[in-house]
Amino acid sequence: MNFSAVAHTYARFPVVLRLFLMVAFLVVTAGVTIHYIEPDTFPTVFEGIWWAIVTASTVGYGDYTPVTNVGRFLAFLVILFGIGVVSFFVTSLASTAITTRNAFKHGELSFKKDGHYVVIGWNERAKNTIAQLQQLNDRLDIVLIDQTMKQCPINNNMIHFIRGNPLEDKTLERANIEKAHTVVITANLHGHEAEADAKSIITLLAIKGLNTNIYSIVELLTPEQKNNCLRAGADEIIETSLLSSLAMVNSTLYHGITKIIYQLLDHQNDHMLLYDEVEKQFVTKTYCDCLLHYEGKSKLIIGLYRKDEVILHPLPTTVIEDGDQFIVIQSGGHTS
Incomplete structure (x- = not known):
């Protein structure tokens, strides 16, 4: 055995883990030793270890007590060990828990899971997006990246906050972007629109450089940057200004139509707009x-x-192809 390598590996462990291993080793050693010193008083190794635990923790139930001088000397050492190392271990454990909690709260803790959703930028759209996703699936892991907030703006353990610049690889790596499922990049409405779109596109490039397979949804404020966003690898683009303008035009022509739009897009309502996979039995059959x-x-x-093309109200004779999806309005509650 290479003791130098073992010592080096041990030194790399977190302090709390090293203390735990030390406590466990000394307690087990003391328990086994007292069993062999006084087999009548401690007939099994388990009883010896139990005595070592309660003695080291200074509880001292008194159900087992050494009767020999050697046994009492060992008890003396275990008590000293308990006052020092065990107390320090408990203190370190509590300190580590508090430090980890504060790091989580202030966005300093890296995310380790995979298959999660990443939302970049904290604003009202991000807030509503996260709220809607959690209502659909309260077990969904969501990572929020923002450099302006000092701590997580949402009091929810399922939201993992990462404080940092999303243009930097180290921030994206802390969010485990390499194993994320989907990313939503929101636009900054407080600055110049063209600059906000340029930043969103650069952020997308940084993300795609680390994970080419991630599904990316990018919010744009100006139509001029749409082609650049597609070149950067955006899978879906939400043109906020265009959507708002279209809603206003339709509301002007057909009063109250936005109520219908909200209801179709809100998955908490009884009627909602979604895709439905075409069953294999319908391939080669007609739309009718x-x-x-x-x-x-x-x-x-x-x-x-x-194939990225929307065909509304196709002809009844349209033949269904493999890979098609139905666009449906479903009633009777949402599906997650």
Whole structure:
């Protein structure tokens, strides 16, 4: 055995773990030793270890007591050990717990899980996005990255806050972006729109450089940057200004239509807009055949999503292809 290598490995352990291993080793050693010194008083190794634990922790139940001078001397050493090392271990454990909690609260703790969702930038849209996702799945792991907040703005243990610049690799690595499922990049509405879009695109480039397979959703404020965003690898672009303008135009022409839009997009309502996978049995059949099959199933088919193309109200004779998805309005509550 290479003791130098073992000592080096041991030295790399966290302080609390090293203290725990030291306590465990000394307690077990003392328990085994007292068993062999006084086999009548401590007939089993377990009873010896039990005595060592209660003695080292200075509890001293008195159910086992050494009767020989050697045994009492060992007890003296265990008591001294308990006053020093065990007390220090408990103090260090409490200190580490507090330090870890503060690091988590202030965004200094790295995220270790995978398959999570990452939201970049703290604002009202990010707040509502996180709230909606958690209502759909309260066990969903969400990482929030922001450099302006001093601590996590949401009091929820399922939200992991990372404080730092999302343009820097070290910040993204702390968020474990390499193993994330989806990233949502929100725009900064407080500065110049073109600069906000440029920052979002650079952030996307940094993310794609670490994880090319992550599904990316980018909020843009100006249409001029849309092509650049697509070149950077955006899977989906949300043009906030365009969506707002279209909603205003439709509200002007058809009063109250935004109520319908909100209801279709809100998955907490009874009716919602979503994709539905086309079953294999419908491939090569017509759109009309699918409509007849879905009647009475609480799903209204309004179109097809085919290879990034939206086909609303296709012709009844349209043939369903492999990979198609139905665009449906579903009633009867949300599905997660």
